[in-house]
Amino acid sequence: MNLEKEEYIEQAYFFRMLCLRIGQGQSTQEILELLDQEILSTTKLPFAIGFLRAELKHTGQLSRGFERLGHYFTPFQTLLIKSAENEKMKFSVESSLGCLENEAIYRSKQPTQAGLFIYQFEVLARNHLGYDEGLIAMSRDPFYPPEWQSFIADARHQLGVVDFADLIYLRSNWYILDQRRNNPGYEAPIDPLFGEKEGKIAGANRNRDPLYLFAALQRQLGYPALPMKSEKETEQAILIVLQSKIRDLEGRVRLMEQEIKGQVDLEHFAKPEMFQGDFKDD
Numbered sequence: 001m002n003l004e005k006e007e008y009i010e011q012a013y014f015f016r017m018l019c020l021r022i023g024q025g026q027s028t029q030e031i032l033e034l035l036d037q038e039i040l041s042t043t044k045l046p047f048a049i050g051f052l053r054a055e056l057k058h059t060g061q062l063s064r065g066f067e068r069l070g071h072y073f074t075p076f077q078t079l080l081i082k083s084a085e086n087e088k089m090k091f092s093v094e095s096s097l098g099c100l101e102n103e104a105i106y107r108s109k110q111p112t113q114a115g116l117f118i119y120q121f122e123v124l125a126r127n128h129l130g131y132d133e134g135l136i137a138m139s140r141d142p143f144y145p146p147e148w149q150s151f152i153a154d155a156r157h158q159l160g161v162v163d164f165a166d167l168i169y170l171r172s173n174w175y176i177l178d179q180r181r182n183n184p185g186y187e188a189p190i191d192p193l194f195g196e197k198e199g200k201i202a203g204a205n206r207n208r209d210p211l212y213l214f215a216a217l218q219r220q221l222g223y224p225a226l227p228m229k230s231e232k233e234t235e236q237a238i239l240i241v242l243q244s245k246i247r248d249l250e251g252r253v254r255l256m257e258q259e260i261k262g263q264v265d266l267e268h269f270a271k272p273e274m275f276q277g278d279f280k281d282d
Contacts, residue, residue, distance in 0.1 A: 001222035008108035010045045012101050019097035048072050083129050091127050098227030099123050106224040113148050114194050119224045122214045163208045165202045172199025
């Protein structure tokens with residue numbers, strides 16, 4: 001169901017206060033008890049918070065409450081909370097709540113399907129949450145009409161083969177105008193989903209890092225931006241990259257030492273177990 005504007009305004013406040021107070025060291029259970037009294041009583045959010053508090057007490061997971069309140073919270077909101085509770089995802093609670101706050105703020109204004117799609121996709125991309133599960137969650141959002149749900153479902157199979165900017169450009173009014181410059185009678189086989197401006201910006205960012213596309217859409221069209229990461233989260237991200245580079249360099253040094261000594265074992269590079277493991281779509 002699509003909620004009223006006041007629901008999203010209160011949701012944004014809820015996510016912001018929850019993030020702030022968790023950062024101050026308060027327990028989630030205690031925060032929910034206090035926020036229950038602060039939220040506007042004419043909305044449905046106080047009832048949702050009460051349910052979340054009960055689920056957290058019984059299961060220890062906030063995401064279970066979000067999942068069971070599927071008529072109020074969207075599958076994408078549930079995914080972000082669930083990912084934050086998964087230690088393997090390296091997606092902090094603060095980042096999760098910040099993303100949810102910005103989305104709720106955008107929904108409380110004059111959101112468009114294109115704007116929400118771009119924002120949610122950027123959340124997945126920047127935080128390495130996995131496109132497969134993420135796009136499934138996005139497609140189940142009631143804010144998207146059937147044609148958008150179909151487009152998002154198709155995007156799951158096209159990513160990695162088709163550039164993200166092309167996904168937007170090819171389904172835009174700008175693409176139709178481009179085609180009619182050489183073929184005045186051109187008619188698109190399917191209706192466009194993005195406007196001329198989105199298509200023009202996407203066309204200018206083809207074969208480039210998608211981050212440039214996100215930034216351009218935010219500057220030009222006022223699309224919502226992701227929250228800035230805290231200094232601590234930025235330092236952790238840099239540390240992970242440096243550790244990966246150090247491991248790579250150590251491997252190269254060992255290989256060079258073995259080559260100098262004439263001890264390189266070529267059979268090692270053909271062992272099947274080297275190619276086993278969990279391959280993720282992000």
